[in-house]
Amino acid sequence: MKLTILGCYAATPRTITNPTSQVLEIKNRMFLIDCGEGTQVQLRKNKIKFSRIEHIFISHLHGDHFYGLVGLISTFMLLNRQADLHVYGPKGIKEIILLQLRLSNSYTGYNLYFHELESTESEVVYEDEKVVVKTIPLKHRVYTNGYLFLEKNIERKLNIDAILNHDIDVVYYNKIKYGGDITLEDGRVIPNEKLTFDPEPAKSYAFCSDTVYDESIIPLLENVTVLYHESTFLDSEEYLAEKTMHSTAKQAAKIAKLANAEILLLGHYSTRYDKIERFQEEAQTVFTNVILADDGKEIEF
Known part of the structure; x- marks a missing residue:
């Protein structure tokens, strides 16, 4: 299981940081998770083949999580893509993307499928013989889902x-x-x-961004191999986390501990802080095995 962080900072892109986007490779499958501005540039920088991306999972319709999507879809068209592309995200994402394509007269030459989500309960949104993907309902200012990626290790x-x-x-x-x-x-x-x-224990990856601290998701995360949990703020700004419906590094660590996760991966940092190492230090007061996401970072589990 390999994760490439294309962007992991909150709100707006900067010259030195990018908004949320990740590529997860699991069981020879490649999934793009969120698609903030600059995603396709980051894909090129990290030498990830565009043609391998067939499924894109969008957590919610705040710009720093999907404003790069229409550009990527258009680039696929310019590259003469033929393979189908599946986009999973909140209801409304189809209308937003198709409106932009229609008004710019930029229709795709490949099949573009939208899987719009509305349920507030966890549901399976993708499954094949090797991987299953479930939603993780999150609590944010707009309808939001995280995603749980599970290996299906049935080969002995x-x-x-x-x-x-x-x-x-x-x-x-x-x-x-x-x-x-x-x-x-x-x-x-x-x-x-x-x-x-017996086969190797199946690996799993949970992507949780953006969300207020919410213990109701813990049953879905139980014993997860890697938990990515947003940590927009430090504990000193917990009042801002509550106001904006985000989480602190310490709160992310509490979720990891309660879920018995193996590894906690922090991200979605507010750019108000000068050093992201402060997030790790704070989280480790609650949960030991903490890794910091950072733009361009590759992590193999």
Whole structure:
């Protein structure tokens, strides 16, 4: 599981910082999460192939999380994209994007699908044989969802010594990986657990931005591998977090601790602070394993 931070600062872009956008690679799938201004420039800087992006997840309709979307969609068109593109986001995102495309006479030559979200309950919005994505309902000034990305580790590890001992043909290996028992020529049935080892524990990634401190999301985050949680403010400005419906670094750490997360990744910093290390220091008073997001940072888990 690899995460590339394209932008992780709050509100407005600056010459040295970018608003929210991330690329998650999980099980050979690539997902773009949020698309603030400058996303496509950051994609180029980080040498990420545009053609690999087939699914874009938008958390909410505040500009620092989606103003780069129409530009990226238009660039895909200029690059003669043929593959389908799926956009997941709050109801209204289709109207906003199509209006801009229509008034600029910039229609795509590829299929553009919008999956508009309205539910205030968690729901599955994407699933294939390797990954499932669920919404994490968040509390912000507008309708907002985080996203939970879950590996589906159903392939078991082959016990080659046991397989060779029973002289099982290689054509059955795939069946064995997916839990199948094997019947030998003499009629004996070899149960799968004698031919395989348990798979690696499935990894998971939770993206939570933007939101006020909200313990109701903890059941959805339980035992998550990596939790990205917004930390717009430090504890000294908690009153601003409440007023703007954001969180502090200490509050993000409380969520991570209550959810028994393995790793907490902080981001969405207010640019009022001179050093983002202060966010890590504050969070570590509550939760030990804290990583700071920063523009251009690649993290492998």
